[in-house]
Amino acid sequence: MSQAPDALQPRSIRIDVEPTYREEESSGAEARYVFSYTVTIHNHSARSLQLLARHWKITQGSGQVQEVRGKGVVGQQPMIGPGQTFRYTSRAILDAPVGVMEGEYTCVDTVSQRPFEVPIAPFRLAGPNQVH
Secondary structure, eight states: OOOOTTSOOGGGEEEEEEEEEOGGGOBGGGTBEEEEEEEEEEEOSSSOEEEEEEEEEEEETTSOEEEEEEESBTTBOOEEOTTOEEEEEEEEEESSSEEEEEEEEEEEETTTOOEEEEEEEEEEEEOTTOOO
16 A cells, blocks of 8 residues: 655655674673664655654574664654754664664654654674674
8 A cells, every 4th residue: 555645755764874883881701792873864855754763673693682662762753854864873782792783763744744664774783803
């Protein structure tokens, strides 16, 4: 079923993620591997949107899967206007030096008030000397 042409389309939103291993906060002896990740959300549509919620699926190197759901990102539910971007940095703590994150944002078209999901493609978290 296709959405009405007056609705903001998820394909108009691009998500870029840049993960970074935080060696100074990590400890292999404690099976604690800390990563930060910077997300940039690009609104390539002619409509404003508001990011309402997030859902992350984090697959640890051990195979354990953790799901994280919550309102907004880093304590905000940002409005992103046409042609604008929003950038934030957050963290994930894994039990192994490699893992994968993926998920989606729940957003709302501020004109039609229709909610929609924007997928976040899987991205790899890998500490130093890990095969990519």
